[in-house]
Amino acid sequence: xxxxxxxxxxxxxxxxxxxxxxxxxxxxxxxxxxxxxxxxxxxxxxxxxxxxxxxxxxxxxxxxxxxxxxxxxxxxxxxxxxxxxxxxxxxxxxxxxxxxxxxxxxxxxxxxxxxxxxxxxxxxxxxxxxxxxxxxxxxxxxxxxxxxxxxxxxxxxxxxxxxxxxxxxxxxxxxxxxxxxxxxxxxxxxxxxxxxxxxxxxxxxxxxxxxxxxxxxxxxxxxxxxxxxxxxxxxxxxxxxxxxxxxxxxxxxxxxxxxxxxxxxxxxxxxxxxxxxxxxxxxxxxxxxxxxxxxxxxxxxxxxxxxxxxxxxxxxxxxxxxxxxxxxxxxxxxxxxxxxxxxxxxxxxxxxxxxxxxxxxxxxxxxxxxxxxxxxxxxxxxxxxxxxxxxxxxxxxxxxxxxxxxxxxxxxxxxxxxx
Numbered sequence: 001x002x003x004x005x006x007x008x009x010x011x012x013x014x015x016x017x018x019x020x021x022x023x024x025x026x027x028x029x030x031x032x033x034x035x036x037x038x039x040x041x042x043x044x045x046x047x048x049x050x051x052x053x054x055x056x057x058x059x060x061x062x063x064x065x066x067x068x069x070x071x072x073x074x075x076x077x078x079x080x081x082x083x084x085x086x087x088x089x090x091x092x093x094x095x096x097x098x099x100x101x102x103x104x105x106x107x108x109x110x111x112x113x114x115x116x117x118x119x120x121x122x123x124x125x126x127x128x129x130x131x132x133x134x135x136x137x138x139x140x141x142x143x144x145x146x147x148x149x150x151x152x153x154x155x156x157x158x159x160x161x162x163x164x165x166x167x168x169x170x171x172x173x174x175x176x177x178x179x180x181x182x183x184x185x186x187x188x189x190x191x192x193x194x195x196x197x198x199x200x201x202x203x204x205x206x207x208x209x210x211x212x213x214x215x216x217x218x219x220x221x222x223x224x225x226x227x228x229x230x231x232x233x234x235x236x237x238x239x240x241x242x243x244x245x246x247x248x249x250x251x252x253x254x255x256x257x258x259x260x261x262x263x264x265x266x267x268x269x270x271x272x273x274x275x276x277x278x279x280x281x282x283x284x285x286x287x288x289x290x291x292x293x294x295x296x297x298x299x300x301x302x303x304x305x306x307x308x309x310x311x312x313x314x315x316x317x318x319x320x321x322x323x324x325x326x327x328x329x330x331x332x333x334x335x336x337x338x339x340x341x342x343x344x345x346x347x348x349x350x351x352x353x354x355x356x357x358x359x360x361x362x363x364x365x366x367x368x369x370x371x372x373x374x375x376x377x378x379x380x381x382x383x384x385x386x387x388x389x390x391x392x393x394x395x396x397x398x399x400x401x402x403x404x405x406x407x408x409x410x411x412x413x414x415x416x417x418x419x
Contacts, residue, residue: 003336008060010335010350012038014180014357015063021179022065022172023052029168032068032159034152039063051142051153060328061406067172069160075145075152077115077123084109085123085137092140093123096154098147110135117143118157162388166380173369173376180358181301187351188300192293195344196286202238203285211281216265218282219256226253235284242267246278304355312359327409366398 015038026033032051039057046055075098077083084097084107097107110125113134117123121139126132141159144151157163161172202224207213224238225231227250232238241250246269254261267278314320326334331353338349362370372395379385 003332003339006339006346007332007335010346010353011060013350014183014354015039017179017183017354018176018357018361019063019065021175021177022067025168025172025175026065026067026161029164029172030159031161031164031172032153032155033065034068034155035064035066037064037066067161068155069157069162075147077112077117079113081112082109082128083112083123088140090140092138092143094140094143095151096123096139096143096145098145100146100149103149104146117154121156162385166376170373170376173373174362176369177358177361180354180361181305184301184304184351184354184358185297187297187347187354189293189297191344191347191351192296193288193290196288197292197296198235199285199287200234201285202232202235204282205285206283208281208283212265212268213280213282216252216263216280217261218254218263218265218280222254222256222261224252224254225260227251242280243277246270246276248278300351301355304352305359308352308356308359312363325409325412327406327412329410329414330412365402367395367402368398371395371398 019036019038023033023036034051035053035055037055037057039055039059040061040063041057041059044056044058046053048054075096077096082101084095084101084104085093086095086097086104086107088094095104095107097104101107101109108127110123110127111131112123112125114124115122117139121141123137123139125135127135139154141154141156143154145154161169164172204213204218204220204222204224206220207218227238227241229251230241232241246267249264249266252263252265254263265280267280269276270279311320315325335346335349338346361368362373364370364374375386375391385391
């Protein structure tokens with residue numbers, strides 16, 4: 001049960017932060033954000049606030065912010081169509097009753113001659129059987145369509161995605177991944193504040209009983225300053241030499257209580273996936289420092305980004321097989337292991353996944369933020385946008401292929417874990 005709760009929390013947090021970035025910058029640019037969704041598929045829960053419907057959906061495979069103009073508008077009023085109109089106190093149309101007009105006895109029913117809800121915000125037409133009396137109605141910018149008794153706010157052109165400048169649209173698309181990177185930095189900072197940050201020098205904070213380090217006489221607080229006559233200034237230098245010398249005796253010089261000691265340590269052989277490396281059984285020292293913690297948050301996010309980009313490049317070039325990818329099932333299994341390891345390990349895992357989500361969404365593939373940013377970039381170069389219908393087809397096909405990839409990856413996860 002702990003793993004289920006942790007997974008739901010982690011998934012909800014990562015998707016919420018990502019989509020919140022899209023939502024905030026959409027609203028800052030004046031776009032109408034119709035829906036903020038966590039998950040896909042049927043609605044489980046929904047409420048409306050400040051023009052936006054907030055929903056939680058059944059399938060935990062992502063989320064989205066639906067901005068007006070990204071998809072074809074929901075209702076198109078045509079000449080000859082009969083609609084009912086309701087008005088606000090200013091005399092402007094605030095509800096357009098598309099069907100079930102009998103349920104709105106106070107609505108004024110007209111036959112449309114012309115309607116422009118993008119720019120002029122007017123509806124022109126005639127009352128039924130009174131074609132000699134042409135009427136002109138102003139429409140409130142926040143009027144609603146009412147279809148099947150469901151209200152949907154209209155979206156004048158200046159509230160649509162396409163009406164905004166290239167920088168505004170690019171920022172709205174980039175904001176989601178950006179928020180994931182910022183979340184990772186924040187989580188790493190929290191971890192640093194709680195447990196401290198690793199000391200850069202090769203300082204030992206603990207020695208495992210019965211380990212090569214214990215047998216050699218290494219103690220808590222020792223700082224390794226030389227190995228085989230070579231100066232050691234960082235923990236990474238120390239561990240790299242140890243890993244590269246399994247079962248090879250190493251002469252070390254350590255600083256202990258202001259004095260220098262010489263020790264000989266033989267790293268024991270550890271084998272993983274057919275590769276042997278050395279290990280001596282010591283723990284790294286940590287310290288608590290606010291400036292160091294802030295730096296730790298940024299550097300850990302940067303290092304994680306480099307590692308994920310390296311693996312992504314290996315995947316693209318075929319150096320890593322597609323079987324190494326994990327979907328929701330694989331991520332859940334890994335989360336279970338990290339939950340068992342403790343809250344700090346779980347938080348680190350969450351930060352890593354947040355970076356991963358940010359990077360994956362920036363990959364220039366259709367339907368992803370990176371793919372849509374690519375189209376905005378092409379528009380900036382060309383000086384005019386690509387045909388929205390053609391772009392829509394590309395994103396639709398891309399989304400279908402991503403769903404297919406998700407199915408394949410999930411099946412691989414199931415085979416790896418249960419078959």
